[in-house]
Amino acid sequence: MSESNQRDFRLPKPTPGTMFVIGIMIPITLFLIVQLFNNPSTFFRTFVQSMALGSVYALIALGFVLIFKASQVVNFSQGALAMCGALFLSFLVADGHIPFTTIRNPLMDLPGPEWLGWFLSLFVALFFAALLGLVIERITIRPMVGEPIFAVAVITLGLEIVLRTFATDAVKIQFRSLEIPWGNQTFSLFGATLNWSYIAMMITAGIAFVAVYLFYKTRTGISMRAVAHDQEAAMAQGINVGRVFAIAWGAGAVLATLGGIFSTQPPVKQIGAVEPDTALVAFRALPAVILGGLDSVQGALVGGLLIGAAEIYAGQYLAGETAWLGAGYPVIIPYFVMIIGLIVRPYGLFGTPEVRRV
Amino acid sequence: MFLRPNLYTSYEAETHIFPTWTKKVLAALSIAVLFLMPFSLPVINQLPLIRFLGDSSWLRVMSTAFIFAIAALGLNILTGLAGQISLGHAFFMGVGAYTGAVVGGQETASVLGWGFPIWVWLPAAGIVAAAVGLIIAPVAVRLRGLYLAIVTLGLVFIGIHMSNTSWGRRIAGDPGLGRDFPNYDVRIWREEEPLVSLSTASQWLWFDVTAGQKRFLFLAALMVVFAVVAKNIARSRTGRALQAIRDRDIAAEVMGVNEFRYKLIAFGISSFFAGVAGALYAGLAGKMPATQFSLFLSIEFIAILLIGGIGTVTGVLMGTFFVELSPKMVEEFTRWLSQRTDEAGAIGIFADLLLSSGPGDFGPISIATQTPGWPLNVFDWNIVLYGVLIIVFLIFEPLGLFGIWIKFRNYWKRWPFSY
Structure with a gap:
């Protein structure tokens, strides 16, 4: 056996960045272990909360990743899409009519339990959100195929402005209720008080990731992966790239809507209503995307959960320092985690490094 | 070369700011019109649109535009020349604004202020913003494309949050109302009576000049200075190096352009422009909350x-x-x-x-x-x-x-x- 065939089993030499992260992680881990034995029920509650928040971030991050993989664009209008989607649901269930019309929502008059009508309306809202995503993609993104990525990304920034202005000012959403069936109700587990919304978030994120995983095995999914790999080569193979774009944007809008709806629920917020700040949830999920890697589905999941955990644990155990850190400090923890993560891995944990050629 | 505007006989001639006489005359005329715009003068009044823009209700909008031009010229060096997409320009403007406020503002019970004159606080705003830019640059240089855009976007959120902490409030004042920013009065040191007051009306030469017109002239002059500086950076060795990095970074490195060093320079200059613009913007507004940035x-x-x-x-x-x-x-x-x-x-x-x-x-x-x-x-x-x-x-x-x-x-x- 020649020497070149032997694998090198030595660990790579740690860079200063890696040492820095290990240096930060050791005291944090020790502190958390102490807290675990100190007060197990608080720790458990915090853990479930962090997984729930992480699921919301992962959902939104998945939307970013799907769109990025298809069209190489970071969709900055994801927050506006989240708000619009949540708004559609509010139209359907709180106002009781189909969006943009005065036709009464027939699902609200169905016999059976009330939550059945809500769930069916949710799917109608997701359908409208997907439609919005498709329209946006067709009008603004499709003409830009082959243009610089920067230009397309800035177009989505423009979209964000337009959609948010329409959603907040034309419709004037000041706390539009979403009538979520489980509301802010809680239950008890291992001495910790938990919200039903935590469970809903985790289940939804689980379904979404399994669905994307299974979808990537289908014929359309394979064509999506081919487009993500090399657009021109995929075109040469007869793959309809426009259709792939459309699917990605539709799916991205649906995921954003789910994220938008969950962002009105604990542990994110307690209000259960759409408001102008709902759109900000996408900007809070951006660190998760970047930490996981812009083009990696498993990166979205891991990044989302990590960022969610960092935010919730910091909120729980640094609460004594609020004066110095400022009210609402957990919201900016994700950005610090993102920057530290990028020092070590400039393409995120699971991102593909860009191959640089002259 | 008369009547041969596209014929250049040397590289030097081609890189002139105004290579032809037509451009020189036009530039001189437009600068003259720019400075005379706010006054009611016989010839200028007849020009279409100009009189309209020089009108007092438009002075403030025009002054803001001058400030924004300075900041945009700074971003142009980073994004336009070096190709680094930054969404954090507002953050650097904020750094400049609050440096200007601390160095030049008046101290009250709740906020800091050292009360230095404008020739100290305006450069200080630029220098501190540039220093912050240089601190962030080593992280930013490693990132490419949209990763950089998102990290710099994070800076904006971090910056706004920092103004809301217990120590941030000492600098930025009340989160809702903001703090008072220093006005443009020129003083030699901390004396009561300013050497040149830009916040009251007075007579300059033969003209009665209002405070708004004074600020307009001051900002217009600053904008012209910064535009010339930006243009000169663009056509210097540094500017060419930045453009080489933008167009193909590995090729630039092969040709001997130190990528790290020049990206650092781009961040520094761009943040300097942003810092000065931020301090001017805050000074023009007089009082604003940090959420503006x-x-x-x-x-x-x-x-x-x-x-x-x-x-x-x-x-x-x-x-x-x-x-x-x-x-x-x-x-x-x-x-x-x-x-x-x-x-x-x-x-x-x-x-x-x-x-x-x-x-x-x-x-x-x-x-x-x-x-x-x-x-x-x-x-x-x-x-x-x-x-x-x-x-x-x-x-x-x-x-x-x-x-x-x-x-x-x-x-x-x-x-x-x-x-």
Whole structure:
């Protein structure tokens, strides 16, 4: 056996960045272990909360990743899409009519339990959100195929402005209720008080990731992966790239809507209503995307959960320092985690490094 | 070479700021008009649009546009020349604004202020912002494309949050109202009576000059200085190195351009421009909360670059004035139109179709400013318009206003031939 065939089993030499992260992680881990034995029920509650928040971030991050993989664009209008989607649901269930019309929502008059009508309306809202995503993609993104990525990304920034202005000012959403069936109700587990919304978030994120995983095995999914790999080569193979774009944007809008709806629920917020700040949830999920890697589905999941955990644990155990850190400090923890993560891995944990050629 | 405007006999000649006599004369004239604009002078008054823009109600808008031009020129060095997409320009403006406030502002019970004169706080604002830029640059240099955009976007959120902490409030004041910023009065040191007061009306030479006109002149002069500096950076060794990095970074490194060093320089200069602009912006407003330095402001600069024409000083200036003046243009136009809804003829019908005076009336623009909901009022339409402009320019004219101007010029250059 020649020497070149032997694998090198030595660990790579740690860079200063890696040492820095290990240096930060050791005291944090020790502190958390102490807290675990100190007060197990608080720790458990915090853990479930962090997984729930992480699921919301992962959902939104998945939307970013799907769109990025298809069209190489970071969709900055994801927050506006989240708000619009949540708004559609509010139209359907709180106002009781189909969006943009005065036709009464027939699902609200169905016999059976009330939550059945809500769930069916949710799917109608997701359908409208997907439609919005498709329209946006067709009008603004499709003409830009082959243009610089920067230009397309800035177009989505423009979209964000337009959609948010329409959603907040034309419709004037000041706390539009979403009538979520489980509301802010809680239950008890291992001495910790938990919200039903935590469970809903985790289940939804689980379904979404399994669905994307299974979808990537289908014929359309394979064509999506081919487009993500090399657009021109995929075109040469007869793959309809426009259709792939459309699917990605539709799916991205649906995921954003789910994220938008969950962002009105604990542990994110307690209000259960759409408001102008709902759109900000996408900007809070951006660190998760970047930490996981812009083009990696498993990166979205891991990044989302990590960022969610960092935010919730910091909120729980640094609460004594609020004066110095400022009210609402957990919201900016994700950005610090993102920057530290990028020092070590400039393409995120699971991102593909860009191959640089002259 | 007379009558041979495109013939250059040396590289030096080609890199002149104004290579031809026509351009030299035009530039001198437009600078003269710029400075005489706010005054009621015989010849200037006759120029179309100019008198209108020099009017006192427009002075503030124009002054803001000058400040935004300085910041946009800074972003142009980073994004236009070096190709580094930054959404954190508002953050650096904020750093400059609060450095200016601490160094030049008055101390009160709740906020810091050292009360130094403008020739200390204005450069200090730029230098501290540049220093912060240089601290962040080593992280940023490792990142490419949209990763960098998102990290710099994070800076904006971190910056706004920092103003809300216990120590941040000592600098930024109340989160809702903000703090007082120093005005532009020129003092030698900390004396009571300013050497040159830019916040009161007085007589300069033979003219009665109001405070607004003084600020206008001061900011116009600063903008011209910064535009010349930006242009000179662009055509110097540094500018060429930055453009080489933008176009192909590995090729630039092969040619001996130190990528790390030049990206650091780009971050530093761009942050310096932003810091100065931020301090001036805050000084013009007098009092503002830290939430003003938001993501929206960053996007505004990106919009300015893209609408004007990225990578060119002229284009950036055009873009700034277009983006900054058009909202007020639209407002004035709507007001003008609203007085003509009842008139007979085309204008009346047009106005009636466009404007809505109350519930039940057809028209997308609401005249009432307070009533929320559809139809939107003109301020909301301005925001929508601005988003739409970004999209439309990127799809249809990626070179921006500068590209339109080049096309227009080239058409008339070879007129009446089409090619």
